Amino acid sequence: MARLSYLKALQRALADEMARDADVCVLGEDIGVGVNNVTTGLLAKHGPGRVIDTPLSEQAFTSFATGAALAGLRPVIEFQIPSLLFLVFEQIANQAHKFSLMTGGQAKVPVTYFVPGSGSRSGWAGQHSDHPYGLFAHVGVKTVVPATPEDAYGLFLTAIRDDDPVVLFAPAGSLGVRGDVDMDALGPVPLGVGRVHREGTDVTVVAVGHLVQAALAVAEQLADQISVEVFDPRTLYPFDWAGLAASVNKTGRLVVVDDSNRMCGIAGEILATAAEEMRLTVPPKRVTRPDGAVLPFASELDLAVQPQQDQLLTAVQEVYKASR
């Protein structure tokens, strides 16, 4: 067992995959110096033919990666801030994602887009603090949000090896998470398979990304009153509906906690599917950012807009108390 941080796990996954597969190359801003500490050392090791420091031309280099992928490479793109995904939404949603079907299966676009530090980074304000994973799940681009170091490693590996475009969000709130990891057991984690971090029988809490830690804390806090099961979907699209059903059919109660906007968010999709297809015994709840939220700058305002642990705790208690 060794101590591994989430950030180091991302770094290691990319390094391992580049060493294993010469078709893997990485593009992005300031990745040579490695300002986000994921691409550290890669330029020295693999040279500028595989580690490409790009000008600030996100739209161009995103579709440039699509072209390279169509021609057989396996590019990985680092985005410094989550909102840059808004800038390249056309290139991902309308180009990369559509090639396979539109070409009748002739083409594949194995590009991985990753954001080290999504969501609030305290004090980065309105344009740097979004969590647009729901948009990608909505258009059907494979979307992963790992919550632990070993899942960060394993899902990054799988994303790179996958033959379709995959977006990987590494929440700012997760980067510092450390875990005791069996380094020899590190390996790919399949897309679309959730993970139960803590078993329980009364309430299922689905938590996305860094909120898995909050959910575990709430489960611990309530341990002597309510038995909480913490389900981490890990992949938002494709979603592990069978895994969720197994949990919800056991507990009959569901709370989702998701650090993105409420309206048309991933939490809404999870509640809807559970309501349609699973044996819910009481109405479910979700804890999210508000509708249409823009993160305000001042710390207390920024925090007030993100889902809070105490809100989750209250939601779990309410769902538990609701009569069957």
Next chain:
Amino acid sequence: MTVDEGLYRTMRLIRRFEERAIELVHAGEIVGGIHPYIGQEAIAAGVCAALRDDDVITSTHRGHGHVLAKGADPVRMLAELTGRSTGLNQGRGGSMHAADFGKGIYGANGIVGAGGAIATGAAWAAVREGSDRVAVSFFGDGAVNQGVLLETFNLAALWRLPVLFVCENNGYATTLTVAQSVAGSITARAEAFGIPAVSVDGADAAAVLEAAREAVERGRAGGGPSFIEATAYRFDAHHTWEHKARVRYRSDEEVAAGRSRDPLDVHGSRLDDGTRAGIDAEVETLMAEAVAFALDSPRPDPAGALDHLYATGLRGRNGIGLLDTAVR
């Protein structure tokens, strides 16, 4: 105050504002850090000295200099950076979104290259209104590689709009040098659209002012857009996180050489010592007042976290699903 004294005062104000702000970052009073403008003061001071109060500017992530030079109150600006409800944006925007519409400041902007098209639209509105207002967009050398900016050059030139594009070439986009990122020359990009472009010494406020005056006059007279490339050196970090993280992309020799030509001295040496000292003392007092005001100001009430989300006052559901209530 003479024009030369005014230029120096603006630069001195920006310099001391940034230095005090860096102290507040290190003290934990400014959360999220800042992109210091130190070393580039002559550009904001020179360009804004050519502008009227009703002219419009758009700025960048490195925006404090532009916002101050265009006339925002440094006291309320510092309150904004410290996240207070007395700030220019009531603590909602912070360093990267500081704005003062009363002074034509359409805001700093967190997205590189995003301000150019916004300024151009504002210039169009001025023309439609029959006003001779101009708009200025400040951006860095990194921004000239953004597609939207090149699209904007075309619109501005095609429709002969009174907009001035000011590219502050400080040699780097974060860690990437201009040589690594820009093909051809920066001014040639504007010239390709028929936009008159000049390169000026961005460490010399008087030279910047002269170039800006010519461009602004052309804009007011219906002559269309202009482009100024102003070269300067960024004295401090790309962002204050560099003060803690070990990111190496400039040699100590390079930084020392870059800092040796200080825009405050280039222009300050044109004033007599007594005048300069008087301005320095006045700025010192003002900044002391700004720091005290910021730290004494109330913090915003979390219940109002989504105030102003919609201009119409529309309220959606909060994060736990209740309609039209306080956020939490």
